Amino acid sequence: MNLGVYRHELGVLSAKCFCVADLMIVSGGYSYQIKGCAGQGGFAQVFKACCDGNPDEVVALKIQKPAFPWEFYIYRQLDMRIPAKERLSFGYAHRLHLYSDYSILVSDFLANGTLQDAINSNVVLGGAMEEVLCIYYTIEMLCILEILHDARIIHGDFKPDNLLIRYARLSCLFRDDLAEDLENFRQRTGPWSEQGLSLVDWGRGIDLSLFPDQTEFIGDSRTSGFRSIQMQEKKPWKYQVSAFQDLATL
Numbered sequence: 001m002n003l004g005v006y007r008h009e010l011g012v013l014s015a016k017c018f019c020v021a022d023l024m025i026v027s028g029g030y031s032y033q034i035k036g037c038a039g040q041g042g043f044a045q046v047f048k049a050c051c052d053g054n055p056d057e058v059v060a061l062k063i064q065k066p067a068f069p070w071e072f073y074i075y076r077q078l079d080m081r082i083p084a085k086e087r088l089s090f091g092y093a094h095r096l097h098l099y100s101d102y103s104i105l106v107s108d109f110l111a112n113g114t115l116q117d118a119i120n121s122n123v124v125l126g127g128a129m130e131e132v133l134c135i136y137y138t139i140e141m142l143c144i145l146e147i148l149h150d151a152r153i154i155h156g157d158f159k160p161d162n163l164l165i166r167y168a169r170l171s172c173l174f175r176d177d178l179a180e181d182l183e184n185f186r187q188r189t190g191p192w193s194e195q196g197l198s199l200v201d202w203g204r205g206i207d208l209s210l211f212p213d214q215t216e217f218i219g220d221s222r223t224s225g226f227r228s229i230q231m232q233e234k235k236p237w238k239y240q241v242s243a244f245q246d247l248a249t250l
């Protein structure tokens with residue numbers, strides 16, 4: 001199986017050079033044309049790019065210093081453990097370009113923004129998200145965590161910034177058969193399987209299959225507002241961190 005990891009001996013790429021759009025990056029036999037910056041964190045920047053000159057093949061490039069292959073490992077575990085019908089609820093990574101001093105993670109680009117963007121847009125308009133929409137996204141988040149924990153993986157940084165919005169065309173969602181539409185909605189099948197949230201940013205992910213069953217963890221995400229009680233009190237935790245971060249999002 002091709003794991004999609006491309007190793008390179010030397011790295012001379014500087015994150016500072018990405019302020020210019022249409023910059024071309026060539027790596028591992030692929031070319032990427034930078035179209036803009038999609039996000040930035042303490043250790044990584046994410047860029048929107050076209051792959052191999054194809055404007056219809058748009059990807060997200062996560063460029064991180066120092067190199068960080070762990071996130072790509074988690075993505076491949078998701079591929080193997082998450083059922084196909086539920087895989088869209090989790091980000092997908094195509095490949096990893098691994099250098100000695102930085103890495104480039106190539107993943108799907110979703111253009112609809114994050115759940116945090118949706119929350120902020122409502123705040124700007126002077127209101128709150130509609131109750132029915134809050135309920136819908138709450139169900140989505142609970143389903144995501146249930147699927148993820150069944151796969152024995154902990155995300156570790158579950159928050160609105162890391163939940164991308166997936167949209168299906170409205171003409172596909174609602175058809176003439178109301179009963180069929182409602183059943184598709186309840187079962188998250190048909191066109192509704194393309195609608196919802198997609199969990200990304202697996203840098204703090206934990207693969208529980210690598211540890212004995214009774215293992216617990218001690219550590220602090222230091223993410224304001226999303227530190228579980230166990231983290232705050234320096235006590236062991238496991239799935240509690242995900243439950244707390246989900247409730248903090250709500």
